[in-house]
Amino acid sequence: MNRPPLTPLADSLPASVPFVGPETLERARAAPFAARLGANESVFGPSPKALNAMAAASADVWKYGDPENYDLRHALAQHHDVSPDNIVVGEGIDALLGYLVRLYVEGGTAVVTSAGAYPTFNYHVAGFGGELHMVPYRDDREDPDALVARALETGARLIYFANPDNPMGSWHDAVAVQHLIDAVPSDCLLILDEAYIELAPDGTAPALDMTNANVIRMRTFSKGHGMAGARVGYALGEAQTIAAFNKIRNHFGMCRISQAGALAALNDQPYLAEVCAKVAASRDRIAEIARDNGLVPLPSATNFVAVDCGADGDFARKVLEGLLAEGLFVRMPFVAPQNRAIRISCGSPQDMDLLAQALPKALHAARQSNG
Amino acid sequence: MNRPPLTPLADSLPASVPFVGPETLERARAAPFAARLGANESVFGPSPKALNAMAAASADVWKYGDPENYDLRHALAQHHDVSPDNIVVGEGIDALLGYLVRLYVEGGTAVVTSAGAYPTFNYHVAGFGGELHMVPYRDDREDPDALVARALETGARLIYFANPDNPMGSWHDAVAVQHLIDAVPSDCLLILDEAYIELAPDGTAPALDMTNANVIRMRTFSKGHGMAGARVGYALGEAQTIAAFNKIRNHFGMCRISQAGALAALNDQPYLAEVCAKVAASRDRIAEIARDNGLVPLPSATNFVAVDCGADGDFARKVLEGLLAEGLFVRMPFVAPQNRAIRISCGSPQDMDLLAQALPKALHAARQSNG
Known part of the structure; x- marks a missing residue:
């Protein structure tokens, strides 16, 4: 087939996407996520x-x-x-x-x-x-x-x-x-x-x-x-x-x-201040849930918390997959040793309740699969 | 001052804008336009x-x-x-x-x-x-x-x-x-x-x-x-x-x-069909107004009409400036001989009434200035 050539640079690049979107994962699992805690979006929404x-x-x-x-x-x-x-x-x-x-x-x-x-x-x-x-x-x-x-x-x-x-x-x-x-x-x-x-x-x-x-x-x-x-x-x-x-x-x-x-x-800066307070409360809740499960939440100045799963990247990946299977969209760092953690975005109190229910199951499955 | 250098290509480019937006013109004239007929937008809006x-x-x-x-x-x-x-x-x-x-x-x-x-x-x-x-x-x-x-x-x-x-x-x-x-x-x-x-x-x-x-x-x-x-x-x-x-x-x-x-x-394809009918009616109206003023509307398959002002680019520019002064945002081709025309986007019946009122004034002013 006739095909006009790309520039050498463009030709050398992979057809890639920096991040897979949650919608793509939802289409693959044929069900929406129960909680969307993977892209550091703000569930509290705009003013x-x-x-x-x-x-x-x-x-x-x-x-x-x-x-x-x-x-x-x-x-x-x-x-x-x-x-x-x-x-x-x-x-x-x-x-x-x-x-x-x-x-x-x-x-x-x-x-x-x-x-x-x-x-x-x-x-x-x-x-x-x-x-x-x-x-x-x-x-x-x-x-x-x-x-x-x-x-x-x-x-x-x-x-x-x-x-x-x-x-x-x-x-x-x-x-x-x-x-x-x-x-x-x-x-x-x-x-x-x-x-x-x-x-x-x-x-x-x-x-x-x-x-x-x-x-x-x-x-x-x-x-x-x-x-x-x-x-x-x-x-x-x-x-x-x-x-x-x-x-x-x-x-x-x-x-x-x-x-x-x-x-x-x-x-609307007062609204932003309200969001900051909700984010802080959710960070605390994520940390509490992590500790309740024997994991170590890392300090955060953002609207997410990296939770150290206490082992290597393979283990953290299994915990992440467990959470995905439970309907929670989360992501994790790409590079060792940071990839011993999973990254959980702040969410609503309901989202946090779902996390509290799902994390023990995900950990159990990850440990069984490792053992 | 320290200044990291741009690439040679970026350095060679002018800091330009392909089009000046109507908001910029409105800020310069310190008044909103009465009709926005310059960017081939659809005043009929979306479905x-x-x-x-x-x-x-x-x-x-x-x-x-x-x-x-x-x-x-x-x-x-x-x-x-x-x-x-x-x-x-x-x-x-x-x-x-x-x-x-x-x-x-x-x-x-x-x-x-x-x-x-x-x-x-x-x-x-x-x-x-x-x-x-x-x-x-x-x-x-x-x-x-x-x-x-x-x-x-x-x-x-x-x-x-x-x-x-x-x-x-x-x-x-x-x-x-x-x-x-x-x-x-x-x-x-x-x-x-x-x-x-x-x-x-x-x-x-x-x-x-x-x-x-x-x-x-x-x-x-x-x-x-x-x-x-x-x-x-x-x-x-x-x-x-x-x-x-x-x-x-x-x-x-x-x-x-x-x-x-x-x-x-x-x-909503039926809505699009309605818009097409409204655009066609407005094209006809622009053509009629042009002819009423002794100008030649060019055939159009779009939501705008190029109106031949019958002289050179300088004259068309004066007509355009007259319309802008009357509160009508319009544009014109950049290059001769197409710049003998002004380009008028389709609008509402009210927009067209404004055009019918403004065009004779703009033409009069352009002719006086030329004479």
Whole structure:
């Protein structure tokens, strides 16, 4: 058959998906999950004000969204006390990471991240021909010193660092993160992914410094704000860094309904505070259930808890499969030794009751299968 | 200041926007437009069933959308009598064009389009370092023979061809388009952009042949289905061509509300037929208003009409500016001699009344300024 050739780079890439979605698993098992605790979504949902704003915006969905995201960028600027020129809005952090990699990475460009950190970032780096260098976690946290050392060693253009971290839920305090920012090589950009920052303790995020062109910070409405399905993320950075997105981004890529929902969500900070309290309660409940079953919950500054299953990755995988079989969608870290844990997203009290019922069964099955 | 360098390609690109949005113009004039007739949106809006589906989906917006777009792809497959493997869904045709260009274009790759055709396609080609070759329109239509000849001459990897065409509203019948498809060089992919196809006369679209790897067809929910703000497009093509999108696309890029809305819109074909009738009536009304003012409406198979203002681009620009000053958002072709026209999207009867009032004033002002 005639077939126009892909570029050599595109041809070399696998046809892959960074994550299998829960819907795919539900279709495979021919039944919906009883609890959806695997993608660090917020079962508490968005602010009712955001829901109202989205309903109102639906009537105008025949119009393209504003390609400048003017209203949302200006509200974010006011919220963060920065200039609108320091903000770019995109179709979730995933899309912004893709644009950012495209701006800085070409064939052979060195990029540094942690082994077991966010796979979608790695997907974008591979997709633009970059060379990924990985450093291990240290005590279940990303290791700032090792990231910088590897960047210096490889002449890296980008460093990826999530704080708080996914999939472990661990974090560094603002002082440590500021040390990292200050140590970034001058020809390198630190991507500080703060997707979970609204859920972290005070003192986790260093102050915003919009004059520093060596760091860009990623935020989202998917986690604390409970709007993962709306696809709204943003980046905060030095103005010229931010302006570069306009060279390549999909200017008309934002859903108009999502723009309106994010704006209303931002303006309802009391609701966000309520969500943070519910998340904290659910983290405690997950920890309690884990301990009740002899497992060790790891400290978390996010809307999920990594639960150490006390053995290797194979055992944790069996526990995970047991939970899936009981109708609970959960995920787990990819890389040893972090893959001794399973990762459970916060949920409603009912979700937690289901977890409390399912975990002993999953553990029993895993132990039997191991024994 | 320290500044990590962009890639040479990214550095060379202007920080541009393919189109200025109407909201930007409204902010500049400090007043909303009375009629929004410039972006070929559908003022008739989406099906009420789509609105209901979007309202229902809002309650689940805390969940990421299905990265496989399974339900929508399967419904589209049934609708078009093809396999789901022949369909990829994306964040509007704009995003799909970006992915497609990324798959086939690297530095220096030749690409052929028509001078004055869709600027966002050109934006993507430039953004991936491709070399654009343009052929002129012929009798206000894209010229299939010239496109193929230029592709052969330049060894082009991609040809862009919109049918019906934007910005002229002109079209070729299915026989002519099939001739074009058959003439595409074997190492070249024809992008057949059919964004307006639902609004075109029967016999405009050639039969779908999902075994042909030299053509890919782009469709959207933005035009006939009235959901531009939702950002849902799709491509129809040979399965291996379609599978390549999974190498690079933003798998979690789709808004969950938009997925639900598009599915419901697809399932309400009677509503689409009503919209087509309203569009046809509005086209007739635009033509009548044009003729009442001594101008020549060009035939259109879309939801807009290019109106020949009877002089050069400068004159048409003045007419356009007169309409903008009267509160009517309209646009015009970029390239001579097509820029002798202004492009007016179909609207409600009230929109058309506003046009009937504003056009004589705009013409008067343009003629005075010229005289």
